[in-house]
Amino acid sequence: MAKAELKIVGSSPARMGGVERVVGKGVYGIDLMLKDQLHGGILRSQYAHAKILSIDTSEAKKIPGVHAVVTAADAPDVRYGRSYFDRYILARNKVRFMGDPVAAVAAESPAIVKQALKKIKVVYEPLPVALDPEDATKPDAPTLHEDMPLPKTIPDDAKLKNICGHTVVHVGDAEKAMAEADIVVDEIYETKMIHPQYLEPRIAAAQMEPNGRLTVWANAQAPFPVRQEVAKTLGIPLNNVRVISTGLGGGFGGKGSGITSGAAIEPICGLLAIKAKRPVMIVLDKAEETISTTIRAGARMYIKTGVKKDGTIVARTGKVFYDAGGYSGFGVQAGGRCTNMLGGWYLMPNCHIDGYTVYTNKQVCGPVRGPGGPQAAFAVESHMDSIAAKLGMDPAEFRLKNTPKPGDKIVGVPKLRDVSLGETIRIAKEKIGWGKVKLEKNQGIGIATGSWIESAGPGGGAIVKVNEDGSVTVHIGKIDMGTIPGFGIPMIVAEELGVPVSDVTVVNVDTDASPWDAGTVGSRGILVSGTASRLAAIDARNQIFKMAARQLEASPDDLEIVDKQIRVRGTPAKAVALATVATNAHNVIGEVIGRGYCDNLELMAQEKAHGSSQPFTTHACIVEVSPDTGNVKILKYVAVHDIGQPIHKAAAEGQIEGAAAMSIGQALCEQVVFDKDGRTMNPSFVDYLMPTINMMPRIETTLVAGYPGAGPYGAKGAGEIACVPPMACIANAIYNATGVRVNKLPLSPENVLRALKEAGKA
């Protein structure tokens, strides 16, 4: 459908589910109250690395009001995971980070749960702790997983250990080309562990049904993987597990359980419900979340680049040590992504990077908003400025010089169909006043670009049902955390069916009724569910036209739906109400049910044939640094994005602004801090610092048009990409202001001040 014909797509109607949220209805998981429910709680490891010698639950079980106390012994001996099945829902024999679940209790009240947890006696044999991902690979490091083999790509004589993922980027002959380069820059960059800190705590609720099925409620991003994980770890067939999703108060990849060796609170809750023979609900508290649920990993990245005097990049080598945490989780995928992206998204004729995902005794890596990307971009985009400085070249010009053209390849993308990168750089320069704005003392300007790869990954389906009154019910497998079910999906269905957006309801996922889906992750909402919903709506429309054609004595090809009427194009008097046709369907096909799916293989084939269109971005900012305290204030911030055709314009901007803000937080104030024993020192919001409104600049967003993506109407995903550039953008502005490069995140006052002092500038 050509853009000019779009009636709804591209606008910004009111959010579906907005009214419930502004009047305070209990739409979230945490608002659930099951009849007769017990409260559940989890006992977590007190050591970052230890053998479990014994667990004695007898005292806990005696407490009045306690209905179940479970340990690994109460669950099948089954492990789960994403790349490797290296984890139990409750630790068996060993704990690998402080926060690892060891036992769980169901009792009449939270106070009794607390009491009972204290009475569980666990005897540990502490083991040496590994906290640094690079150190953990060395021969003298403690071994975290005795029975997990090293990836086959690692030679035995490399004498490395604790590696669960190995990715190699190899293009051309990097060693040779580096030796021939005119200028070489060699640097190390480091990022820290971040927790996504969605505001709604994670919950799970479970009950055994009279017919023996287990129902689980979860505020999880991936209900089908939750079903898979519960069924597998509790030994129940899939058709006897039902997962119902609630609304989510944020997720950002951190509530992607099932995908990731997540917190496993759903299987633990199910186990408690089975043993207690009553419904059980577990609500984590935010301090507990910080130490136990999945996080954005820290990484150490070695990056070396050779260039010609004229600024052409000729070679890159590098090494990544990506921190998986105690279990592999999503670490292998995220580490792989980080390694690929360390090759950059510029022309790169020669490249060799080794990336290792490493076990350490810390929280587990999850698919947190752009996993691997922000870390790599912090290194790549800071490094680009260092190279530009050595060349004596303008940083924006240096980037433009190495920007690919349509038909070119970059690391990880064999063929680019079109390239918006250059345009985003030019617009960002203009919006920030690059080369024009007058900077005061201690002020600096910075620029950073980014990219993200979306199209790889499983697909998903959609079911569109047209009810007897012409209203529409949509089933997809993705959930609402401020994502597509409230915004793009009802718009796409309304667009195709010619009904008002407010007549379309997207229902919460119920694995008994919704089509399978990998989950609401990876910026794949609009691509997967958007494509599927569009096709399902078109399928429904075709069924409607086939039935209506008979009544209107016309060909289905001549029909259109306008304002809930099916009519013959050009003869508006010949019409029949959508409701009439939908009701008559009872006698013909039963019901109008449209089915659609996102054919991932087809998408990949298209990209192979025609090339892919990456969602490039450039951010730019102006900062002011206090040279005596290291405080950094962002005075102006622009974000220029190619996201193809935005479906819901305000929502797309909102995703960009929110993702940028999250990475601005990672840049300036967020990190999980550990002591030498692996204990998290800042679990609560008192000391885990998230950006507040006073420190956030107005993020001025520009959407670039003309580069259609693989999604419906040419959409590209928008959920993660804006997380990629901000840290380097701010670091580059700090460098411009002070002449000092800060290589380690966060760019907190202390880290900036220390860097200034070490450089003799404070």
Place this chain on the structure above:
Amino acid sequence: MEYFEPKTVSEAVALLAKHGAETKVIAGGTDVMVDIKFKEEPGGLVNIKKIAGLSGIAENGAGLRIGALVTIREVESSALVREKLPVLWESCHQFASLQVRNTATIGGNICRASPSGETLAPLLVLDAKAKLAFADGEKTVPFMSFFQGPGKSSAGINGLLTENEIPYPAAGSKSVYLKHAVRGAMDIAMVGVAILLTPDAAKNNAQDVRIGLGAVAPTPVRASKTEALLRGKPLTAALLKEAGALAASEASPINDQRSSAENRRWIVEALTRRGLAQTWKAATGKEVA
């Protein structure tokens, strides 16, 4: 958990004499409620908000009397405090969030005796006094000797802070409260520096200088050596440099999740210099020479 709502000071101190070891006094609750949820529930709570006579800000000769139950927001909203005790006003203005300021009390902030308590360094430089009630009588304790360690004060487990007596600074005095934090909202101070500077009549010298440091020692402290260095002198850049370094040496900060000790010393140095320059200019109209 027991719960008491005494209606008078004598009722309250009688309760504390008997149960002080197992109970906690609760006023606004912004600290104590967190203790209850995340640490141990105490044996009992003594809710003092029903006690009459502990609220109110009133002039008391050449100073102000601020009741223990006055909320931080009430202090912040007081034109009298803003005009007469601006250093206290500034610390209340930078305190946590609006929601917290609406319930947290100045008495609670004081008796919590956290080294980083926002109002504490200002109270030290103002030479304020705490009025304490016990079952066996009252006493008035200067804040200079009130704080004894993290969480420890002259109130002890049996005492009740009833009000604060804060004399007005000498005429011509200027002050500032500088808080070092990451975000500028809701943060607990990594370092707090309160400075009160009184020029001589001719506005040539710093007749009196008082420097209060928060979050860099087991209690809030006065940088008395630095004060002595500056008293009676005109402020110059060289003197400020020396003063900053000396103030940093008078701090005994720790490494914690908020900051390293080294960084805290750097900040003490930086904010002492900044604060002295600012108050000197405000008091004398002159830039530091």
Place this chain on the structure above:
Amino acid sequence: MSVIINTKINGQSVSASAEASTSLLEFLRDTLEMKGSKLCCNTGECGACTVIYNGKPINSCVTMAADANGAEIITIEGLADGDKLHPVQQAFIDTGAVQCGYCTPGYIMSVKALLDRTTKPTAEDIEEAVSGNICRCTGYNKIVDAIHIAADRIAGRA
């Protein structure tokens, strides 16, 4: 120990009992089953639990339920007039300031308290009013837009 609480919530008299250690947030959510005020950090550090207490916005998670005695409390459930949304609620919907919506009730209460005081809030006023509210989804842009639009509408400027 149990305490009896006699209070007024959204104009209605309420009488219930709760353990002395109960927070006002727990009283609302668990005792009265009013889920509108949200549980998040439980330490007074995020504002998701903000309610208006005797005219002032406070964090209900660090306030004693017992202190509701004799107080007048407004929660998010008390703002709409039947089907008619309060201007602040409507503004949040209109600007796209509701993404996941979890911070929204707390924000709306903080903003209502602000606009009850002044319909010409300066940038400083706005910062003061909502620096104690964290949003993880929006990056704050559209929330600021909503505050301005609500102010304009309440003042009759729009």
